[in-house]
Amino acid sequence: MSMKKIYLNLHKCLGCKSCEIACGVEHSSSKELFSAINEFPLPIKRVSVFSTVSHCIPVRCLHCEDALCLFACKSGAISKDESTGRIIIDSEKCIGCWTCIMVCPIGTIYIDETGKTAVKCDLCAEKEIPVCVLSCPTSALFYK
């Protein structure tokens, strides 16, 4: 099983939020920064940079081994890709009951642009390397 995950070198994160912008653009309909910021509703980024007492930490879904959102999902919209370990939300099946939001211990599941379904980091399903990692100017984020 090739379970690739995003890791963080805490010393290198400057809190520039490049990952947030890249994530928002990647999950927009246009996938272009200048069009994305004019989209209505605005695309939802799935990573947020927060400050702790001493550091900056970009936070997104950890694709937990024992994913509480997966266990709590009432509609079968959340599933685990056994080969990659990715936890995925199928927006077609999501009914917006928000049970996953209620149980995610780090708050990385969001209500989508339309207010109808839950969204979260999909590790950029269509890309080999997630855009947050690609966009990080200090290589604080890496994917292995």
Place this chain on the structure above:
Amino acid sequence: MKYLIIGNSASGIGAAEAIREVDEKSEIVMITDEMKTIYSRPLLSYLFDGTILKKDLYYRPDEFYEKKKVDIIYNKKVNKIFPEDSFVLVESGEKIFYNKLLIAAGAIPKIPNIPGIDKEGVFSFRNLNDLERILSKIKTAEKAFVLGGGNIGLQAACGLKSYGIDTTVVVSSSYLLSQLADETAGEIYKDLFEKNGISIKTNSNVTEISGDKRVEKVKFKDGTTEDCQILIIGKGVNPNIEFLKSTNIKCRQGIEVDEYMRTNINDIYAAGDITETVDIVTGKKTINAVWPCAYEQGRIAGFNMTGLMKKYQGSIRMNAAEFFGLPFISIGIVKIKEEDYEIISNLDKEKNIYKKLVTKNNIIIGLLFVKDIDKAGLYHNLIKKKIDISPVKSILLKDNFNTGVLISLIKKDKDLLTEDVLSDII
């Protein structure tokens, strides 16, 4: 090894999935009184009001039983368990033997003792069969009443309304959602329901149901009567323990289990809405009949049936729902009168935003959020871990309370210098 699971809802499925993660070969038999494949009971209300189609009820793929090598027996009730000889007796007379048994037989609707309750047109709203029966009468109904202002009652009301039926919810308490919310939130939802054309009758109760064969009129506590063709009962559920009465399996309200989900009888486990577990917040044994707890309990029972020793951390009452586009999340204890509890709350009536946290000795024990629900999981984490919130009390409900603050609360500064900061705070 032969595993037998009674029940094919959240906890039964959770157990089967867990068993197969560890044991690919042994036989698993699952028995249910349902007639259909795995479907999600909580989704029935979405089918009722037309949000989803029937095919969307199925939360596992069609080939689930085949893929997980589970022998499923539909439409059969277990009449009795014989622990000494390790078998269960099915209503059709056959015996099914087991090495490990999971009782995940769930709950059944509470039916109040009202004269005329057995009339045609009076329904509970628990399973697909109930919904199909309701739908078969829906075309011949103009006026419907729903008994109970909890989640199920309100969902049923929305379903009825979506068919254009004049619908009134009858609530015995003074406000809606009284088991999950407080008066402030209850009032917000009352206004919302009324704006959307559903009447709410509080401090009331149906005392008599009359009609020839089918319900025609309902009588209320205050002596008034009204026409009625459909009456849906949403007064909560009771654990389905009747068939255990002849065994020595220890029950209070529900089946008592230890932290490994074992009953007092060897090789018999229990999980889900039929089970009493320790509530993380109160420390007392109780039934938290909610989906996430049921699945998790089933999963832990399943692992332990294979010989692992996984501890269940305990349950928490938690509900998330949305009515007419207004979501809410409620966790733990949200109403309290005693003095040693503290309430931190803010309310924006215009926007229907309401946030309330209940704390005791600087530990959060309850949460009630209306509309602005996206950070609920963070507080849920603090509730479960019983983290002292005094360092951040002043910003607890402010915008600047976020995952960064959570990390700082849970982890010491020096601990942050590891690669996997986040997985440790879960």
